[in-house]
Amino acid sequence: MPSIPLSYNVRSIRVRWRTTLATVWGVGAVVAVFVMVMSLARGLKATYVQTGDPRNLLVLRSGSTAESSSQITREELARMKYLPGIERDAQGRPMFSPEIIVLIYLDRLNAEGGANVLVRGMGEMGLVVRPSVKLVEGRMFESGRRECVVSRRIANRFANCRIGDSFKAGKGEWTVVGLYEAERSAYESEIWADADEVRAAFGRDFYGSILLRPESEETAARVTKRIESDLALNARVLKETDYYSDQTRSAGPIQFMGGFLAAIMSIGAAFAAMNTMYAAVGARTREIGTLRVLGFKRRSIYLSFLLESVILSGVGGLLGCLASLPLNGVATGTFGWTTFAEIAFEFRITPELLGKGMIFALAMGILGGLLPARMAARKPVLDALKA
Amino acid sequence: MQAIVQIRGLCRAYRQGDIEVVALNNISLDIPEGGFTALMGPSGSGKSTLLHIIAGIDRPTSGSCVVRGVNVAELSETELAGWRNSQIGFIFQTFNLIPVLSAFENVEMPLLLTGLSGAERRAHVEAALELVGLQDRMHHLPRQLSGGQEQRVAIARALVTDPTLIVADEPTGNLDARAAADVLELLTVLNRDAGKTIIMVTHDPKAAGFARRMLHLEKGELLRDEEMRGV
Numbered sequence: 001m002p003s004i005p006l007s008y009n010v011r012s013i014r015v016r017w018r019t020t021l022a023t024v025w026g027v028g029a030v031v032a033v034f035v036m037v038m039s040l041a042r043g044l045k046a047t048y049v050q051t052g053d054p055r056n057l058l059v060l061r062s063g064s065t066a067e068s069s070s071q072i073t074r075e076e077l078a079r080m081k082y083l084p085g086i087e088r089d090a091q092g093r094p095m096f097s098p099e100i101i102v103l104i105y106l107d108r109l110n111a112e113g114g115a116n117v118l119v120r121g122m123g124e125m126g127l128v129v130r131p132s133v134k135l136v137e138g139r140m141f142e143s144g145r146r147e148c149v150v151s152r153r154i155a156n157r158f159a160n161c162r163i164g165d166s167f168k169a170g171k172g173e174w175t176v177v178g179l180y181e182a183e184r185s186a187y188e189s190e191i192w193a194d195a196d197e198v199r200a201a202f203g204r205d206f207y208g209s210i211l212l213r214p215e216s217e218e219t220a221a222r223v224t225k226r227i228e229s230d231l232a233l234n235a236r237v238l239k240e241t242d243y244y245s246d247q248t249r250s251a252g253p254i255q256f257m258g259g260f261l262a263a264i265m266s267i268g269a270a271f272a273a274m275n276t277m278y279a280a281v282g283a284r285t286r287e288i289g290t291l292r293v294l295g296f297k298r299r300s301i302y303l304s305f306l307l308e309s310v311i312l313s314g315v316g317g318l319l320g321c322l323a324s325l326p327l328n329g330v331a332t333g334t335f336g337w338t339t340f341a342e343i344a345f346e347f348r349i350t351p352e353l354l355g356k357g358m359i360f361a362l363a364m365g366i367l368g369g370l371l372p373a374r375m376a377a378r379k380p381v382l383d384a385l386k387a
Numbered sequence: 388m389q390a391i392v393q394i395r396g397l398c399r400a401y402r403q404g405d406i407e408v409v410a411l412n413n414i415s416l417d418i419p420e421g422g423f424t425a426l427m428g429p430s431g432s433g434k435s436t437l438l439h440i441i442a443g444i445d446r447p448t449s450g451s452c453v454v455r456g457v458n459v460a461e462l463s464e465t466e467l468a469g470w471r472n473s474q475i476g477f478i479f480q481t482f483n484l485i486p487v488l489s490a491f492e493n494v495e496m497p498l499l500l501t502g503l504s505g506a507e508r509r510a511h512v513e514a515a516l517e518l519v520g521l522q523d524r525m526h527h528l529p530r531q532l533s534g535g536q537e538q539r540v541a542i543a544r545a546l547v548t549d550p551t552l553i554v555a556d557e558p559t560g561n562l563d564a565r566a567a568a569d570v571l572e573l574l575t576v577l578n579r580d581a582g583k584t585i586i587m588v589t590h591d592p593k594a595a596g597f598a599r600r601m602l603h604l605e606k607g608e609l610l611r612d613e614e615m616r617g618v
Contacts, residue, residue: 296468
């Protein structure tokens, strides 16, 4: 079907630059908010998805869904430590790390207030079963001493977390002896120390979980069965990666808030687009009549005005996406609903998310343009000419 | 000469609130091919309504309006749009150029519906603009042209598809005397030299004097049908 040239729409948009700018800004703002909030949720999700080693198994108390609510006694620990099928290091020690997590309150660096930070007490194999974690400065903490290593992200966000600094937590004073990086995983939101020192400082006579490395996939199944079927243990075993994937529900509230905010704002933006297009139809009624006299059919007029609305919202969407791009990779933190501690992560703006932002923008353009375009197409020729 | 427009028993009435207004009452006439006809009459006489029905942008209440064998009243909206594009060149009192398009693009608009190639369209547009003496104003926007030039662009747009009929609704109504004379001279040339059939609505006797036939309407009825000598 022959159509009205695009240049007609583009130039008409340019002529009405004030209303054009207002609409483009409105749509752009909605898309920017949408992309930013969704990138926040994605960053948070990615943090959990990237955490854990697929070879590792995590042991929790049966019925516990998180390390924070799990308790494993020293007797239970002793029953599991030397089970056959657990990988051993060069010195013959089982790759088995009894762990406990506690929350401490730390002041923020260069900002008012503070937040809960997760301290993980771990066994001497804690670092060995986490090969993705690298000490980037200083050294590992020593067993039996009130020392800790801090993730670089936490060190960048909280006071007294640099090497040589110390902070009070529980019954003791902890000295920072090293900084680590953990490939943007959830471990980057933690402080690590010796498990027994943490238990002593915080008055816990139990551990929370055990992280162990089976020799192979086959032995993993055997170890799992052995632990779960031992009535004296009352424990459940899951893959470490599965445990952290499950934590992605932390991103749920953010995702919901992003969707909700974007939905509310998009209604406003769609109305703005509609208003602009009604004004455009009103201002160009005689042009519509002329186009009809020249032989353009109703459908051409309809598509032309709908396209104009889509162009407007498309430009808005593009600007919204561009505005959100500088956030990509920016580190931030939020409250973790499963750990009740600060989780550090990065905004993740992916091409797919930008694509969704653009689709969202175009949808607003179509919704806003439908009725005005219909009105333009339905105008009787004579009435339009007399406008 | 063979009639290109045959109108029989044409009536057009419309409602204004509870009152029925008769715009055209039982009009019958023939317009020969190659003629230059002026429709005259006071405001509300029905001359513009008659022109609009002939041009296929209004519909009669009853009667028929046959243009080159096609009863315009029987065409659907979609058919009418295509028919107007191929058969009618319309010249408006207010020029009705698209303000954001150049003279060239305005003249090209009706050709976009014809299936001609870009090169063919360009050749047609250039020829039409040359005919109206505006080949050097092709890339000007309407606001960069004088009223007379704008109307000449509109005339180029009306004739670029080589239509059966050129209809003009008060084409000099918004022009000064000099520009009006130029436009009327151009219409005369198109009629005399290019053989175009022209129907022009005017209430200006001077403008009507350029036509070869004058139909005088009043209160929706055809009062007089005069042959003119032209100028």
